[in-house]
Amino acid sequence: MASILPVFLVLVIVAALMTAAFLFVPKGPNHTVIRTGLMIALAACYLMWMVTYMAQLHPLVSPVITIKAED
Amino acid sequence: MADDYPSLLRSEQMSLVQLFVPTEVAHDTVAELGELGNMQFKDLNPNVNPFQRSFVGEIRRIDEMARRVRFFSAQLAAEKDVVPIRPLYDSAPLITVGPRAAQTIDELDVTLTEHESRLVKMNESYQTLSTRTRELIEAKHVLRETAVFFDRAQGQQTDIRTSFDESSAPLLQHDDRENQFSSVGNVQFDLEFVTGTLDRARIPTFERVLWRVLRGNLYMNHTDIVEPFVDPATGSETRKNVFIIFAHGDALLAKIRKVAESMGATLYPIDANADKRAEALREVSVRLEDIETVLYNTGSNRRSEIVKIGESLRSWQDVVKKEKLIYETLNLFNYDVRRKTLIAEGWVPTRDITTIQVALRSATEESGTSVPPILHELRTSKTPPTYHRTNKFTEGFQTIMDSYGIAAYQEINPGLFAVVTFPFLFAIMFGDIGHGFIILFAALYMILAERKLAKQDLGEIVGQFFFGRYIILLMGAFSIYTGLMYNDIFSKSLHLWHSGWNFPGAEGVGSKIVGTIGSHRYPFGLDPGWHGADNNLVFVNSYKMKMSIVLGVIHMTFALCLQVPNHIKFKRPVDIYANFIPQIIFLMSIFGYLVITILYKWSVDWSQTDVKPPSLLVMLISMFLSPGTVEEPLYRGQGPIQVVLLLLAAVCEMKKIHDQGYVGLNHEGPRDSSDEALEGEEEGNGRAIAEAADEEHEEHDFGEVVIHQIIHTIEFCLGCISHTASYLRLWALSLAHAQLSEVLWSMTIEGFLNPAGVIGWIALIIISALWFVLTIFILCIMEGLSAFLHALRLHWVEANSKHFEGGGHAFTPLSFANAEFKE
Numbered sequence: 001m002a003s004i005l006p007v008f009l010v011l012v013i014v015a016a017l018m019t020a021a022f023l024f025v026p027k028g029p030n031h032t033v034i035r036t037g038l039m040i041a042l043a044a045c046y047l048m049w050m051v052t053y054m055a056q057l058h059p060l061v062s063p064v065i066t067i068k069a070e071d
Numbered sequence: 072m073a074d075d076y077p078s079l080l081r082s083e084q085m086s087l088v089q090l091f092v093p094t095e096v097a098h099d100t101v102a103e104l105g106e107l108g109n110m111q112f113k114d115l116n117p118n119v120n121p122f123q124r125s126f127v128g129e130i131r132r133i134d135e136m137a138r139r140v141r142f143f144s145a146q147l148a149a150e151k152d153v154v155p156i157r158p159l160y161d162s163a164p165l166i167t168v169g170p171r172a173a174q175t176i177d178e179l180d181v182t183l184t185e186h187e188s189r190l191v192k193m194n195e196s197y198q199t200l201s202t203r204t205r206e207l208i209e210a211k212h213v214l215r216e217t218a219v220f221f222d223r224a225q226g227q228q229t230d231i232r233t234s235f236d237e238s239s240a241p242l243l244q245h246d247d248r249e250n251q252f253s254s255v256g257n258v259q260f261d262l263e264f265v266t267g268t269l270d271r272a273r274i275p276t277f278e279r280v281l282w283r284v285l286r287g288n289l290y291m292n293h294t295d296i297v298e299p300f301v302d303p304a305t306g307s308e309t310r311k312n313v314f315i316i317f318a319h320g321d322a323l324l325a326k327i328r329k330v331a332e333s334m335g336a337t338l339y340p341i342d343a344n345a346d347k348r349a350e351a352l353r354e355v356s357v358r359l360e361d362i363e364t365v366l367y368n369t370g371s372n373r374r375s376e377i378v379k380i381g382e383s384l385r386s387w388q389d390v391v392k393k394e395k396l397i398y399e400t401l402n403l404f405n406y407d408v409r410r411k412t413l414i415a416e417g418w419v420p421t422r423d424i425t426t427i428q429v430a431l432r433s434a435t436e437e438s439g440t441s442v443p444p445i446l447h448e449l450r451t452s453k454t455p456p457t458y459h460r461t462n463k464f465t466e467g468f469q470t471i472m473d474s475y476g477i478a479a480y481q482e483i484n485p486g487l488f489a490v491v492t493f494p495f496l497f498a499i500m501f502g503d504i505g506h507g508f509i510i511l512f513a514a515l516y517m518i519l520a521e522r523k524l525a526k527q528d529l530g531e532i533v534g535q536f537f538f539g540r541y542i543i544l545l546m547g548a549f550s551i552y553t554g555l556m557y558n559d560i561f562s563k564s565l566h567l568w569h570s571g572w573n574f575p576g577a578e579g580v581g582s583k584i585v586g587t588i589g590s591h592r593y594p595f596g597l598d599p600g601w602h603g604a605d606n607n608l609v610f611v612n613s614y615k616m617k618m619s620i621v622l623g624v625i626h627m628t629f630a631l632c633l634q635v636p637n638h639i640k641f642k643r644p645v646d647i648y649a650n651f652i653p654q655i656i657f658l659m660s661i662f663g664y665l666v667i668t669i670l671y672k673w674s675v676d677w678s679q680t681d682v683k684p685p686s687l688l689v690m691l692i693s694m695f696l697s698p699g700t701v702e703e704p705l706y707r708g709q710g711p712i713q714v715v716l717l718l719l720a721a722v723c724e725m726k727k728i729h730d731q732g733y734v735g736l737n738h739e740g741p742r743d744s745s746d747e748a749l750e751g752e753e754e755g756n757g758r759a760i761a762e763a764a765d766e767e768h769e770e771h772d773f774g775e776v777v778i779h780q781i782i783h784t785i786e787f788c789l790g791c792i793s794h795t796a797s798y799l800r801l802w803a804l805s806l807a808h809a810q811l812s813e814v815l816w817s818m819t820i821e822g823f824l825n826p827a828g829v830i831g832w833i834a835l836i837i838i839s840a841l842w843f844v845l846t847i848f849i850l851c852i853m854e855g856l857s858a859f860l861h862a863l864r865l866h867w868v869e870a871n872s873k874h875f876e877g878g879g880h881a882f883t884p885l886s887f888a889n890a891e892f893k894e
């Protein structure tokens with residue numbers, strides 16, 4: 001699974017969720033806040049996940065562990 | 072349309088309204104509007120001295136009542152046994168509107184005056200009685216102690232008598248005095264004496280002074296009074312001594328008396344005769360008992376009076392506060408003598424005009440008059456105040472963004488977006504699942520106990536945390552998410568999925584194993600294979616720094632784009648072309664390019680290519696220092712592309728300066744300057760200035776505008792670079808947090824993890840408690856406050872500088888609910 005495909009897949013899913021948030025939040029006194037909040041939250045969480053995933057896709061360094069005395 | 076409901080995106084639409092209020096109904100109208108809290112009144116008499124305004128008399132009366140209420144409140148607070156004060160929501164309300172209002176206020180005035188005079192009288196008599204009691208107690212002590220002196224001296228009396236008998240015949244005076252003496256065992260003294268009490272500390276000084284003044288011709292004795300005297304007002308204790316001084320001669324006695332008085336002693340006349348002394352003692356005791364009874368009765372009367380005051384104190388304070396506000400507001404109105412009406416002007420949210428009209432009508436009905444106040448909208452070119460309608464959830468976020476500056480009227484409100492971006496940026500710096508849960512639960516508790524906590528007085532610090540409970544709630548929730556991303560729970564890692572790293576077999580103690588990557592990647596967050604690795608920080612730092620830049624550039628771009636709705640709303644299309652477009656191209660061509668290269672470099676499998684992965688930092692720097700030549704290309708055609716981007720950036724800056732200055736003088740739209748600018752920057756600049764020479768009559772304005780625009784441009788360019796680097800604090804704080812968490816674990820619990828025996832277990836429990844306390848205080852509270860501050864700074868400086876105009880004034884309606892509760 002070391003491919004870039006999940007990035008685009010999840011992007012599509014998140015875009016769909018954002019559209020749903022835009023269209024389906026019930027109208028009321030807090031309409032704007034809920035809609036804006038949901039969309040920004042979805043976008044921000046996706047961005048952070050995407051960056052974390054891509055950073056580990058083709059890592060340039062490998063972890064080095066030193067065996068300790070115990071265990 | 073969003074007109075149905077208010078939105079936080081912009082300030083509410085405000086209208087300037089004029090109210091015509093008949094004088095009879097004025098007080099009740101303002102009371103009703105104050106309860107509603109929707110109207111900000113303008114001062115229509117700005118040039119009038121506060122002492123010359125119409126309602127000065129009423130305000131003075133209310134001030135007197137307020138003074139009395141403050142006096143009561145101080146007296147209640149000074150009581151040693153706490154007096155229960157009935158809280159406002161529990162008290163019966165005083166009706167201050169309607170036809171009986173004036174009567175209620177008069178009655179209140181009378182009640183307050185009565186209470187005050189009674190209380191003052193009782194205080195005074197209590198004081199006097201206390202002083203008398205003290206004097207009597209001192210007299211009693213003096214009598215008792217001097218009895219001891221005289222009894223002792225009696226023993227030596229016979230010696231003295233014999234010496235006297237041997238000397239010359241008794242003088243006539245002695246005979247007189249002898250006749251006054253009665254019964255056996257009485258003492259005859261030729262020496263006279265002075266008795267009294269004095270502070271224990273001053274006795275040695277007193278003795279020395281007397282010795283010097285009288286040259287030793289005195290005999291002084293003194294004893295301690297065992298019980299100290301407690302001053303009822305201050306509660307301080309004084310210790311006193313009884314003294315008796317024997318001396319001979321009126322002159323000496325007078326001197327003694329003077330010295331005693333100057334040292335602050337109290338003198339008590341004592342009779343030499345023992346019987347008389349006994350009688351005096353009895354008298355004093357009787358009087359003391361009487362006074363103590365009276366004192367006790369006064370005390371309990373005063374106490375009951377104060378308790379009665381405590382029952383109604385809050386409602387009095389409420390009434391006085393409201394009336395004061397009402398009359399102060401009435402003073403702002405303009406009095407129209409002819410029509411006997413008051414004219415008021417003020418700002419109201421347009422949406423609320425109907426509510427206000429309803430309130431006006433209900434005020435008229437209550438007061439019983441038939442003429443209602445009239446509301447009338449005015450047209451004005453003055454800037455209305457900015458009003459963002461918030462509820463208890465959005466209030467906290469709006470407040471922290473308003474602290475930077477009140478948004479201009481109808482400007483895009485950064486507070487709306489901060490509802491999510493602020494907790495999210497906080498969470499990037501705070502990412503830890505465990506700590507996130509702790510602050511989430513703290514916030515949940517405060518929210519669930521909202522009603523109860525709102526009524527209490529929580530104090531300044533806890534009150535601030537309570538005010539921001541919804542902010543803390545979101546901060547905790549997002550921190551749990553970023554904790555999952557960083558795979559950090561109390562400095563440990565979670566293994567929710569299979570790690571992507573495989574570690575071949577161990578060889579021995581001290582050997583190093585290098586992990587190898589498999590075919591699948593850890594799908595959600597940081598791979599737990601990195602936890603405990605020696606070069607953990609090498610990878611994690613690179614990851615977090617790049618993430619900070621990516622998220623920072625995206626945040627700044629978003630903030631920059633918020634300019635566009637502002638330009639559209641305020642009908643400034645020029646600004647879109649002259650400000651926004653150049654700025655966004657500049658930002659994108661340099662830092663957007665950097666973000667794209669970061670993402671591109673991550674997406675390439677460098678082990679399959681034969682090119683060495685280039686350093687992006689070196690690439691960015693050399694893009695500026697030596698454009699066109701790329702030493703280690705990241706992709707094909709990198710050189711020319713970078714040159715193009717650089718030129719784009721330069722062009723945009725020149726365009727900004729040129730266009731704004733040019734267009735700002737109402738010329739026929741911007742000339743196409745992009746061709747000229749490509750030839751050379753100097754030429755583009757020179758062209759603009761040369762054209763300025765033609766417009767001599769507007770030279771001054773043009774110069775100012777150009778200078779302003781140059782400053783703005785330089786500020787933006789430098790700002791872009793510095794702000795992008797500033798976002799690296801997201802990395803810095805999250806690194807600090809992770810390291811602190813790790814150090815705390817390794818220095819406390821880690822050493823106690825294999826408990827041996829009961830002592831081991833007890834030690835583990837104690838050290839765990841210590842770890843938990845330190846987690847809360849250092850990692851949650853201290854680090855939390857630090858991350859809060861930095862996230863706020865990012866919003867105020869980095870984001871707001873891209874679009875925020877500010878300069879608005881806040882909407883401050885007359886509202887009884889929001890008025891300060893001055894005790």
